[in-house]
Amino acid sequence: MTDFVRTEIRGRIGFITLTRPKALNALSHDMIRAMASALDAWRDDRDVLAVVLQGEGEKGLCAGGDIRYFHEAVSAGRTDIMDFFTDEYALNYTIATYPKPYIALMDGVVMGGGMGISQGAALRIVTEATRMAMPETAIGLFPDVGGGCFLANLAGHLGEYLGTTGVVFGAVDACEIGLADIVVPRAELPALCAWLANRDWPDSGAVLDAARAFARQSSPPAGLAPGKLAPLRDAIDRHFGLADMPAILASLKHEPRCEFAGWAQETEALLRAKRSPLMVCVTLEQVRRARKLSLADELREEWLMMRSVFNLDGRTGAEGIEGIRAMVVDKDHSPRWQRDSIEAVTPADVARFFDGDRSGADNPLRELGQ
Structure with a gap:
């Protein structure tokens, strides 16, 4: 094929x-x-x-x-x-x-x-x-x-x-x-x-x-890099368990423990400078909603979300197209995101990605798993 x-x-x-x-x-x-x-x-x-x-x-x-x-x-x-x-x-x-x-x-x-x-x-x-x-x-x-x-x-x-x-x-x-x-x-x-x-x-x-x-x-592989996430688990849970992305960023900015301070500063800078503010907020909501969904329901929801991220529903702006343009096509690494900061993203901005009907007639995955 x-x-x-x-x-x-x-x-x-x-x-x-x-x-x-x-x-x-x-x-x-x-x-x-x-x-x-x-x-x-x-x-x-x-x-x-x-x-x-x-x-x-x-x-x-x-x-x-x-x-x-x-x-x-x-x-x-x-x-x-x-x-x-x-x-x-x-x-x-x-x-x-x-x-x-x-x-x-x-x-x-x-x-x-x-x-x-x-x-x-x-x-x-x-x-x-x-x-x-x-x-x-x-x-x-x-x-x-x-x-x-x-x-x-x-x-x-x-x-x-x-x-x-x-x-x-x-x-x-x-x-x-x-x-x-x-x-x-x-x-x-x-x-x-x-x-x-x-x-x-x-x-x-x-x-x-x-x-x-x-x-x-099998023999242990030579050159196997040690893990980096286990030592960060306490800090990850403290920060990324907070209510929303502005709260997470504020918490990272004021990390009180010196052993996590460098990681916290790098993480805050990464989220602010190198990620789509809108999609960071949407992803936070997505992961939290998925804890209550089956895989079939999550895939149905992702289909609706993807339609929104490319503005095929005519309501959200094509964030994905701009990101791919800047990072992969033109490679200017200067995406013009819809929101210029995470703090500028509103609850309504995020909600639009999740207000579709997963079982609606226009969702081709509506019978997945049935």
């Missing part, structure tokens, strides 16, 4: 390989449809006991969606961009509810859409090269692909922190906070795939158990 996804059955394992390394395996619409088609075909195929997702190239599994396409489509006045998100979110749900073990090799860069095709996996393997994030607020978007749910499910207020700031973290942090399961040296991933492909497994459970055992028996 596309030159950028290779699907094959080796032994009793279905392999999905993203083959667009020059673009960090960024997901196009065709790639999403190819993945969905393979998973649909293998669902009832008795010869396929499990699925392995991997990315081609040294830089990583997947850096996200094809945001240049978003800019081109919306700038040209095309509304079919929402078909992309319909299919992507349906794929995210398929992965999270897949009846066979889905094993994600989260090597290298795994961000945005790359997280969406990984977080629902039965086994999430990371390496010493893993660099993980939900960085959408930097380009005027929000953490979609089910990000509201998997961020909301983190302990304390880590979800608010990671979603609003978009900070990058590695394998140790990912395992400690619950966004990955185990670390394997990247050099051993081909051996893992070959081992899974060359055995006649009796059932799906045996494949998953074997993959876990292989990972546990």
Whole structure:
């Protein structure tokens, strides 16, 4: 279906390989449809006991969606961009509810859409090269692909922190906070795939158990960076548990403990200077609302939010288009955000992203999970 996804059955394992390394395996619409088609075909195929997702190239599994396409489509006045998100979110749900073990090799860069095709996996393997994030607020978007749910499910207020700031973290942090399961040296991933492909497994459970055992028996990776989030947990919870973003910024500005002062100043500066004020506030609300939503409901809500972020509902302004223009297309790094500060964002600004009907007739995901 596309030159950028290779699907094959080796032994009793279905392999999905993203083959667009020059673009960090960024997901196009065709790639999403190819993945969905393979998973649909293998669902009832008795010869396929499990699925392995991997990315081609040294830089990583997947850096996200094809945001240049978003800019081109919306700038040209095309509304079919929402078909992309319909299919992507349906794929995210398929992965999270897949009846066979889905094993994600989260090597290298795994961000945005790359997280969406990984977080629902039965086994999430990371390496010493893993660099993980939900960085959408930097380009005027929000953490979609089910990000509201998997961020909301983190302990304390880590979800608010990671979603609003978009900070990058590695394998140790990912395992400690619950966004990955185990670390394997990247050099051993081909051996893992070959081992899974060359055995006649009796059932799906045996494949998953074997993959876990292989990972546990692997040597610790050389050059594995230590985690940075655990020492910050107290400070993150104190600040990012506050009522709203202005309160969070004020608290960061006056962090009383010297061991957290540098981090607090850097975090405040990051939120003020390098993130969309509107989308930072929207993301805070998104994560908090997601704690009460199922994955299906969250994906339905994200579809409505995405329509707003590109102003396809004609009410909100195209924050996402401006962010992508400034950071990716023109690369002037001077986005003209709708609000010039977080304090200037009003409750009404945020509320417009959440006032749609998730089960309405115009939401193509209204029957997801039913």
